Amino acid sequence: xxxxxxxxxxxxxxxxxxxxxxxxxxxxxxxxxxxxxxxxxxxxxxxxxxxxxxxxxxxxxxxxxxxxxxxxxxxxxxxxxxxxxxxxxxxxxxxxxxxxxxxxxxxxxxxxxxxxxxxxxxxxxxxxxxxxxxxxxxxxxxxxxxxxxxxxxxxxxxxxxxxxxxxxxxxxxxxxxxxxxxxxxxxxxxxxxxxxxxxxxxxxxxxxxxxxxxxxxxxxxxxxxxxxxxxxxxxxxxxxxxxxxxxxxxxxxxxxxxxxxxxxxxxxxxxxxxxxxxxxxxxxxxxxxxxxxxxxxxxxxxxxxxxxxxxxxxxxxxxxxxxxxxxxxxxxxxxxxxxxxxxxxxxxxxxxxxxxxxxxxxxxxxxxxxxxxxxxxxxxxxxxxxxxxxxxxxxxxxxxxxxxxxxxxxxxxxxxxxxxxxxxxxxxxxxxxxxxxxxxxxxxxxxxxxxxxxxxxxxxxxxxxxxxxxxxxxxxxxxxxxxxxxxxxxxxxxxxxxxxxxxxxxxxxxxxxxxxxxxxxxxxxxxxxxxxxxxxxxxxxxxxxxxxxxxxxxxxxxxxxxxxxxxxxxxxxxxxxxxxxxxxxxxxxxxxxxxxxxxxxxxxxxxxxxxxxxxxxxxxxxxxxxxxxxxxxxxxxxxxxxxxxxxxxxxxxxxxxxxxxxxxxxxxxxxxxxxxxxxxxxxxxxxxxxxxxxxxxxxxxxxxxxxxxxxxx
Numbered sequence: 001x002x003x004x005x006x007x008x009x010x011x012x013x014x015x016x017x018x019x020x021x022x023x024x025x026x027x028x029x030x031x032x033x034x035x036x037x038x039x040x041x042x043x044x045x046x047x048x049x050x051x052x053x054x055x056x057x058x059x060x061x062x063x064x065x066x067x068x069x070x071x072x073x074x075x076x077x078x079x080x081x082x083x084x085x086x087x088x089x090x091x092x093x094x095x096x097x098x099x100x101x102x103x104x105x106x107x108x109x110x111x112x113x114x115x116x117x118x119x120x121x122x123x124x125x126x127x128x129x130x131x132x133x134x135x136x137x138x139x140x141x142x143x144x145x146x147x148x149x150x151x152x153x154x155x156x157x158x159x160x161x162x163x164x165x166x167x168x169x170x171x172x173x174x175x176x177x178x179x180x181x182x183x184x185x186x187x188x189x190x191x192x193x194x195x196x197x198x199x200x201x202x203x204x205x206x207x208x209x210x211x212x213x214x215x216x217x218x219x220x221x222x223x224x225x226x227x228x229x230x231x232x233x234x235x236x237x238x239x240x241x242x243x244x245x246x247x248x249x250x251x252x253x254x255x256x257x258x259x260x261x262x263x264x265x266x267x268x269x270x271x272x273x274x275x276x277x278x279x280x281x282x283x284x285x286x287x288x289x290x291x292x293x294x295x296x297x298x299x300x301x302x303x304x305x306x307x308x309x310x311x312x313x314x315x316x317x318x319x320x321x322x323x324x325x326x327x328x329x330x331x332x333x334x335x336x337x338x339x340x341x342x343x344x345x346x347x348x349x350x351x352x353x354x355x356x357x358x359x360x361x362x363x364x365x366x367x368x369x370x371x372x373x374x375x376x377x378x379x380x381x382x383x384x385x386x387x388x389x390x391x392x393x394x395x396x397x398x399x400x401x402x403x404x405x406x407x408x409x410x411x412x413x414x415x416x417x418x419x420x421x422x423x424x425x426x427x428x429x430x431x432x433x434x435x436x437x438x439x440x441x442x443x444x445x446x447x448x449x450x451x452x453x454x455x456x457x458x459x460x461x462x463x464x465x466x467x468x469x470x471x472x473x474x475x476x477x478x479x480x481x482x483x484x485x486x487x488x489x490x491x492x493x494x495x496x497x498x499x500x501x502x503x504x505x506x507x508x509x510x511x512x513x514x515x516x517x518x519x520x521x522x523x524x525x526x527x528x529x530x531x532x533x534x535x536x537x538x539x540x541x542x543x544x545x546x547x548x549x550x551x552x553x554x555x556x557x558x559x560x561x562x563x564x565x566x567x568x569x570x571x572x573x574x575x576x577x578x579x580x581x582x583x584x585x586x587x588x589x590x591x592x593x594x595x596x597x598x599x600x601x602x603x604x605x606x607x608x609x610x611x612x613x614x615x616x617x618x619x620x621x622x623x624x625x626x627x628x629x630x631x632x633x634x635x636x637x638x639x640x641x642x643x644x645x646x647x648x649x650x651x652x653x654x655x656x657x658x659x660x661x662x663x664x665x666x667x668x669x670x671x672x673x674x675x676x677x678x679x680x681x682x683x684x685x686x687x688x689x690x691x692x693x694x695x696x697x698x699x700x701x702x703x704x705x706x707x708x709x710x711x712x713x
Contacts, residue, residue, distance in 0.1 A: 011081050015074035022052050022063055022071060024385055026145045037385065041075055042068035043281075046442055048137075049403050051282040058385045059310050061282035061404075062140045062395040135565050137399045138554055140545060141488075143391040154391055154488070161487030161544070166494050168485065172470065173510070176517030201524060203669045210669075211529045214256075214355075221253030248293060248365060258504025260379070260536045262289055262349045262372070269356050271364055273372075274299045277307035278412045280404040285382035288409055289348055289372040290416075291364045296333075300416075310384075312411035313449070335369035336687050336695045337417045339409060343428030343459075344550070347379065348372035349537030350427070350666060354530055359425070359666055362676050367698035368683065369417060373409040375401050375433075377490070377541040391488045397549035398429070398562070402437035410449050419691060421451040423683040424619075427666055428632070431455040432562055439563055440615040447617035452652065452686035454622045454679050456665040461569075461633040462560040465520060474551040475558065482552055486544040495539050508532025520630050521661055525668040534667060563613045572611075576643060609647040620652040622682045624665050624675050627658035653682050 020027040024037035036056040042063065044050050050068035052060040144150070190197045198204050248270025257264075263273040276288040285307050292299070340360055342348045351360035351372060364370040376396065386393040396404075413422055426434050434453060437443050465471070474482070486492065499507060512531055515521060515538075523531050549555045559566050621641070625634030634656070641651050657665070657674055665675050677700065684692070684701040692706060 011074060011077040015071070015078040018067075018071045018074050021144050022060070022067060023145050024054060024058070024060060026147060039071060042071050044068070045281050046403055048441075049399070054385070059281065059283035060385060061284070061383075061392065062400065064139045064142050067142060136555060136559055136561075136563065137397075140395050140397070141391075143395060143488075146390070154389065157483060157487045158389075158489060160484050161489075162494075164485040165487065165492045169492055169494060172518065173514055175470075176513040179517055180513055198528075201528075203525065203527075206669055207527055207529065210527055214529065218254050221250075225254070247295065249295070251294075256533060258508065258532055258536055260349065260499070262352050262537075265349075265352050265355075265358075265533075266291060266361065269361050269365075271361060272299070274305060276300075276305045276412060276416070278408050279307040279310045279384065280376065280408040281310045281312060282400065282404050283310060283384040283386070284376040284404070285384065286376050286405060286408065287374040287378055287380075288412055289374070291352075291360055291370040291372065293364070308412070308415075310408075312407045313414075334695050335367055336683070336691050336698075337369045337371060337413050337419055337422040338363055338683060339371045339373055339413050339422055339424050341373045341406070341409070341424070341426040341430030341434070342375070343430055343457075345539040345542060346428075347537045347540050348374050350534070353534045353537065354527065354667065354671075357527075357669070357672055357676075359671065359676055359679070362672055363425075363680060363683075363698075366680050366700065367696045368423075368680075371409075371413045371422075373406075374540075375405050377543070379496075379540055381490070381541050389489070394489045394543035395545055396543055397546045397555075398433055398436060399442075399549075401429075401546075402433035402435075403442055406433055406437050407443060407446055410446065414449060421449055421688055421691070423452050423454070423687065424450045425454040425456065425679060425683075427456040428459050428662065431458040432460065435460055435613075436562060438618055439613045440617075444615050444617040447614075447619045450619040451688060451691075452620045452622055452682060454624075454653075454682060456624050456675065457626050457629055457632060457662050458623055458634050458637055459632040460562050461636040462556065463630045463633045465630040466557055466560065470518070471551055471557065474547075475553050477553070479548070479552065479554070482548050483544070486547065488544060490541050491544045491547045493541070496541060499539070504536060505532050508535045511535035511538065519662065521663055525660070525664050525670070527669050564611070568611060572640075572645065576639075609645065612646050612648065614646055614648050616648050618646075618648050620650045620686050622653035622679075622686075623651065623655070624678070625654075625656045626660035626662055626665055627656045628660060629662045631662045652686060653678065 016027075019039040022039040023034075024039075025031075025034040027034060027038055036054070037058065038055045039052045039060070040055050041053050042050040043053055043059075048065060050063055050065060052063050052068070052071070054060065146154075187197050198207070201207065250268050250270050251272075252264055252267035266273045270293070271291055272294045274290045274292065276290060278286050278288050280286060290300075340348060340351050342350050348360075349372075352358045356362060356365065360370050360372060377394075381388055381393060383393055410422065410424070414420065424434065434455070435458070438447050438453075477485070490496075498510075502510070508531060512523065512535055515535075516523075526534070551557050556562060559569075561569055564572075623634065623638065625638065627635075638651075638654055638656070640646065641649055641654075655678065660668060660674075665671065668674070680698055681701055681704050684698050684704050685706060687695070687706070689706060
């Protein structure tokens, strides 16, 4: 971009002006605090993901690419002219990035006449990304430093969204209650005719058994507290099957108070949880929970668990003193690390709601070192520099979660444990951010840190549910109207107020009804006695911008895929249909096989991998697809892999559980049998050989041999 003559003659002024537009606070005074938050340069986490570094070493997130490049260019020009001190190396790939922002046929994407702007001073309603942007990941709005006008505009959005989003939520709640009437009438009819409605449930007898076990355990705990003497604890069956009754002794018990506290539920099964604070490369502070057995591990000190620098995988992270202490444990005592990441509107507590049948506790008791990763904001929005009411605090979507949050979590786990790789288990949105992060245009080198990626209900392609009326409404409204309805801060924050104010039992029942109505879930395969507990860890704070990515007119809801446009998907389907038709002619009519015609193999004429999402860095994949999932289409993802669209992807395990719905892969009563045990085995089979030689063998994996070198899992 050419400079105006006045800018060219005064590079320092151009740089100062651009820096002021990207700083935390207005730079129109000599206030030392404001000066310390001045934008200094843009650091590119990936070629498309710049963050702003401030004078005090802080990080500001989500600045549009063009604005970040202008800041660096002006800085370089100012330094070259001698008008500004310091060292700086300008990026050389501006032309390449501009080319990368175009479609395959060379046409740039976006509506030039939309009336929307990327200028820092633009009204908030029109402050949207540059039209030259990727169709699946459009640039985020630019919100400059706070001014009186901007603060008033921000408050206006908060006020409008408070009423309109509450009306939207109220409509959903009423809809959920209305659709519950037929179920209620059926329940009453069965009761009046002296029949038990529960007997229709597939796990009725097991539910009764578990309920009795919980009641007996609560009574035993009460007696123990009253008489101050030890009382045998009748734990769930998986604890007994593994012969671990004495190794894990509960330190909490009694009646379930229904609280949002992962540590409390861990103590009920003889484990404990410590919280680490992790800083992302764009300055967010996120929570990482470590599940451990207090009998063989001492919790880290508060200083060790504090947030670290916003740098991932520093050169000496494996030489860190904490990691060295972990490696000094004798062979057979160290546990292989596993990171679990949650789904949309949830926290990592979703993995901890079913006592010993919870995936996190099951893996921990089997012999893994379990870590639970939470995405940005969560229950307590935190940033090194930004406050709750600053729009920049909420200016992120799935791209930032994958490119920033996931690497920060993985880096911290590896730094704490001293391993070079870990096993990654994700559910729903957690799989989305991982599939995005591993893509060759994002952070493909992250795959070198992952021994296997276990995807539960992988969310890559949209299911039929996206066509429901209320989702379609959010897709047809304009970006400006979306912001008026849902704001530019947190998405429907009233849900969090309800979470804090309502008793656990009422909130759990209401939460189930609302989410069941929205996503067509049912509790058919869940332990109904624990259902209220399951909803104590949801929802969490998410940004309105993130929900716009999922449901708005521009991204997932429109393209119906996270990494391919609707046109790309259509072309691939047509190619597959043509290939299948060619095979039918070969078998039915004796025509030449496609491979005979082209001489290069059946797949090569279409060069199926020409639009592959992943490169050679991608880790092995293991997938568990819910066959009755209307929210996402896992079968379509499996077909992509089966048809050779991803030549670098090695699927080491794939399973479709026909009767499962979206949440059953983590909450079903038979989840351990159908998912958990297989996850446990795949994690160990794909673990690096050096880790297998040094680590404790997980329970039940004694006969599992490595499948990494042989290619068989």
